[in-house]
Amino acid sequence: xxxxxRIVLRNMGKIDPLNIDDYINAGGYKALEKARQMxxxxxxxxVRNSGLRGRGGAGFNCGMKWGFSYxxxxxxxxxxxxxxxxxxxxxxxxxxxxNDPQSVLEGMAICGYAIGSNKGYIYCRGEYPYVVDILNKAxxxxxxxxxLGDFDIEVRMGAGAYVCGEESALIESxxxxxxxxxxxxxxxxVIGLWQKPTIVNNVETFANIPVxxxxxxxxxxxxxxxxxxxxxxxxxxxxxxxxxxxxxxxDTTIRQVIYDFGGGIKDGKNFKAVQIGGTSGGFxxxxxxxTPIDFDSMSAIGATLGxxxxxxxxETRDIVNVVAxxxxxxxxxxxxxxxxxxxxxxxxHEMMEKLDAGQGSSADLSLLERLGKVxxxxxxxxxxxxxxSPVLTxxxxxxxxxxxxxx
Amino acid sequence: xxxxxxxxxxxxxxxxxxxEAYHALQKEYSFIPEDSIAYxxxxxxxxxxxxYGVATFYSYLKVGERGKNVIRICESAPCHVAGAQDVVNAxxxxxxxxxxxxxxxxxxxxxxxxxxxxxxxxxxxxxxSKPYGDVTPEKIPGILGEYK
Ligand SMILES: Cc1cc2nc3c(=O)[nH]c(=O)nc-3n(C[C@H](O)[C@H](O)[C@H](O)COP(=O)(O)O)c2cc1C
Ligand code: SF4
Ligand code: FES
Numbered sequence: 001x002x003x004x005x006r007i008v009l010r011n012m013g014k015i016d017p018l019n020i021d022d023y024i025n026a027g028g029y030k031a032l033e034k035a036r037q038m039x040x041x042x043x044x045x046x047v048r049n050s051g052l053r054g055r056g057g058a059g060f061n062c063g064m065k066w067g068f069s070y071x072x073x074x075x076x077x078x079x080x081x082x083x084x085x086x087x088x089x090x091x092x093x094x095x096x097x098x099n100d101p102q103s104v105l106e107g108m109a110i111c112g113y114a115i116g117s118n119k120g121y122i123y124c125r126g127e128y129p130y131v132v133d134i135l136n137k138a139x140x141x142x143x144x145x146x147x148l149g150d151f152d153i154e155v156r157m158g159a160g161a162y163v164c165g166e167e168s169a170l171i172e173s174x175x176x177x178x179x180x181x182x183x184x185x186x187x188x189x190v191i192g193l194w195q196k197p198t199i200v201n202n203v204e205t206f207a208n209i210p211v212x213x214x215x216x217x218x219x220x221x222x223x224x225x226x227x228x229x230x231x232x233x234x235x236x237x238x239x240x241x242x243x244x245x246x247x248x249x250x251d252t253t254i255r256q257v258i259y260d261f262g263g264g265i266k267d268g269k270n271f272k273a274v275q276i277g278g279t280s281g282g283f284x285x286x287x288x289x290x291t292p293i294d295f296d297s298m299s300a301i302g303a304t305l306g307x308x309x310x311x312x313x314x315e316t317r318d319i320v321n322v323v324a325x326x327x328x329x330x331x332x333x334x335x336x337x338x339x340x341x342x343x344x345x346x347x348x349h350e351m352m353e354k355l356d357a358g359q360g361s362s363a364d365l366s367l368l369e370r371l372g373k374v375x376x377x378x379x380x381x382x383x384x385x386x387x388x389s390p391v392l393t394x395x396x397x398x399x400x401x402x403x404x405x406x407x
Numbered sequence: 408x409x410x411x412x413x414x415x416x417x418x419x420x421x422x423x424x425x426x427e428a429y430h431a432l433q434k435e436y437s438f439i440p441e442d443s444i445a446y447x448x449x450x451x452x453x454x455x456x457x458x459y460g461v462a463t464f465y466s467y468l469k470v471g472e473r474g475k476n477v478i479r480i481c482e483s484a485p486c487h488v489a490g491a492q493d494v495v496n497a498x499x500x501x502x503x504x505x506x507x508x509x510x511x512x513x514x515x516x517x518x519x520x521x522x523x524x525x526x527x528x529x530x531x532x533x534x535x536s537k538p539y540g541d542v543t544p545e546k547i548p549g550i551l552g553e554y555k
Contacts, residue, residue: 088483088522126430126467127523129536156423157430160467162521176423176451178464194422237485237526244527279484279522309526311485325487329521332466 002248002256005223007231008207009247012099017134020141023102029147031210035110038213043114044070047209050217051229056082056165056202057277057306058382059228059295062209068189069115069197077117078198079108080174081206083124083131084158084165087278088329089309092233093203095245097124097131100207101138105153107206110213111199112151120153121193123170126160162333166381167200168192169335180337181381204233224250225294232293232308236262239269239314248293255289257310269314273398277306279326280386282393283319302393304386319401323390324352330387341384344375348391359407369395409435411443415450425451425461429468437477437516437535438469466520474509474516476554481531483522489529490543497544498532501551514554 006012015022023029035043048063069077081104085093097104108120124132135155142148156174158164164173168182171193192198208230212220221229233247234257241263248257254274258264265271273283276293282303284291291297298305313322327349336342351368354360372388372395379385395402414431418424425447432439439462448458462470469477478498482491495506498517502510509516525531528540532550539550 085524086522089485089526090522091524091526094524125524126465127520127533127536157427158467159426159430159465160520161465173426174423176425176461177457178460235526237529238488243529275484313488317488322484322488325482326484329483332521335464 002252002260004246004261005231005249006247007211007223008096008103008204008233009099010211011103012095015100017099017101018137018141020102020138020145020147023100024145024147027214028102028210029106031213032106032109032113032147035113035213040070040114040116043110043213046217047114047212048217050212050220051227052205052208052212052220053228053295054202055204055208055232055308057087057304059305062201062205065189065201066111066114066199068187069117069199072190072197074197076119076194076196077115078193078196079111079115079117079120080167080170080193080198080200081108081120081122082165082167082170082200082202083122083128084170085125085128085203085307086158086162086165087280087307087309089235089237089275089311090278090307091235092245092308094128094131095233095235096203096207098134101134102142103207103210104203105138105142105148107209108153109148109151110209111201111206115197115199117199118150118152120151121174122153122155123158123164123174124155125158129157132157161335162329163335163381163383166383169381170200171198178335180335181383183380225292225297227296228294228305232305234261234293234308234310236310236312238312239266239317240264240312241266250294251292253290253292254284254310257293258289258312262310262312265312265314267314269316271312272315272317273313273319275311275313275390276309277304278309279329280304280383280389281306281309282389283323283397284393285397302396304389318356319394319398320352320405321356323394324349324356326390327352330383333383334387335383338380338384340375340378341380341387344371344379344384345387347371348388352391355402355405358405360402360405361407365395365402411436411440412446415443415447419450425453425458426465429462433468437475438471438473441471444470472509474513476514476534477516477518479518479520479523479533480506481521481523481529482519483526485526486522486530491530493544494530494532494542494547497547501547515551
């Protein structure tokens with residue numbers, strides 16, 4: 001039986017999240033002190049050495065990213081915490097912020113020290129006004145205690161646009177614009193918010209930082225999978241007995257997640273499919289369940305770890321119908337800036353609805369596949385690039401479901 | 408009810424603050440009054456088209472009137488398979504309106520939304536952003552009763 005390992009959620013259920021003294025008594029803000037004694041370069045080197053990779057989905061080495069901003073000379077730099085959490089099936093960042101907001105603030109302050117920034121923003125999705133309240137209270141307490149030094153943190157609210165989770169769209173949104181992704185390069189660590197060097201990291205990434213600084217990069221990189229070390233918070237949804245959130249080492253397998261932690265399939269039914277990484281993730285069949293959840297193992301089977309959302313479907317679920325609904329999501333969330341995505345998501349949705357209604361032909365299936373492949377290469381941002389993934393992976397792994405619904 | 412100009416003015420020195428101003432308007436009125444956009448454009452020194460473009464980009468923001476209590480039903484895949492459609496049917500029946508409409512007395516607005524991050528208790532609806540989980544048609548009258 002696989003076991004939970006709480007690094008990010010180390011204080012969950014143990015402290016009062018709205019009492020900073022609890023956090024401090026549990027060892028909080030010691031890491032920030034230690035970071036300041038280490039010096040910027042040694043700090044960044046140790047975070048890089050830990051192997052911590054971004055938990056927002058792209059899996060980029062965190063310390064390396066910080067290094068880009070550190071190396072740029074600028075009169076102002078920014079630290080941005082991505083708390084947009086729009087990926088359907090994901091509620092891990094909310095869990096972190098509700099249970100231990102100070103750990104996120106401390107992680108941001110450590111980043112601020114590392115790159116030479118005195119201003120942080122938390123971009124929290126508009127659907128979480130109750131989390132915004134928690135964050136504002138936590139920030140007020142941290143300021144009153146003086147633990148953040150001269151590092152200031154401000155909360156900004158998103159407004160229901162999934163694409164604003166993409167870092168350059170998020171930056172546009174903080175600037176008060178429509179949340180449309182920017183052309184890259186330049187990347188945000190060099191030219192970001194208000195044209196200044198900006199580090200955007202996910203909530204879970206920041207919450208890892210204090211522990212890594214405290215215990216050292218060598219300690220961290222010995223946990224979990226070699227190339228994607230540490231833990232991952234996973235949120236289970238769908239047809240499992242326990243729809244719940246937990247934190248596991250990254251070498252845990254999908255099967256362990258579903259059966260050991262999820263308690264298996266609900267109502268004694270059989271497993272059909274699991275979609276991991278949120279709604280843009282691939283659909284995985286039974287035969288691949290022994291794959292570890294780490295970033296690279298998932299990529300190797302044509303899937304993604306993404307946000308860590310795990311959406312389980314039992315034998316009674318209609319895959320074509322679920323993918324049609326997902327296609328509707330992408331049509332709705334496409335920002336419209338580039339045509340492969342604006343037009344492509346619309347056409348995919350159209351064809352999926354047709355197939356779902358039993359009116360599709362095998363010609364539609366090959367069109368879908370071609371369109372999907374073009375989009376995954378031609379779209380400007382990750383939204384459009386990943387949008388065809390549920391279609392392409394189900395065409396591959398669950399083709400029978402499509403065949404059964406053809407006209 | 409507070410004047411929309413006063414609300415917007417509170418954000419005029421906040422860089423990029425137009426979205427925060429829109430949130431504040433919506434908190435007060437449950438929507439963004441059409442006229443307030445021209446004023447926001449003036450305060451934030453933006454072309455009207457841009458102020459309008461921002462307000463209409465975000466699905467959480469609604470330009471123009473709608474019911475006071477905004478009911479949103481998550482239709483993302485996990486809620487979809489957990490029976491969101493039954494909840495939609497029950498809400499439409501109970502309120503006598505269709506999705507996207509508001510009740511004649513101005514009390515309720517009914518909308519679809521995507522995942523609101525409460526997927527441990529699918530299907531989920533929110534009323535004025537407060538989440539309700541494991542919603543069944545039987546639970547609808549009780550939930551609506553809190554707002555009547
Ligand atoms: C469409 C889209 C949505 C995204 N949504 C999120 C999100 O909700 N939260 C997040 O942290 N990253 C999200 N990302 C990834 C960010 O662009 C970025 O890689 C991440 O915030 C970097 O932080 P990390 O390195 O700590 O993961 C999204 C990317 C795309 C393309
Ligand atoms: S891929 Fe889609 S969401 Fe991304 S920029 Fe293009 S239209 Fe916008
Ligand atoms: S999928 Fe409906 S709340 Fe997340």
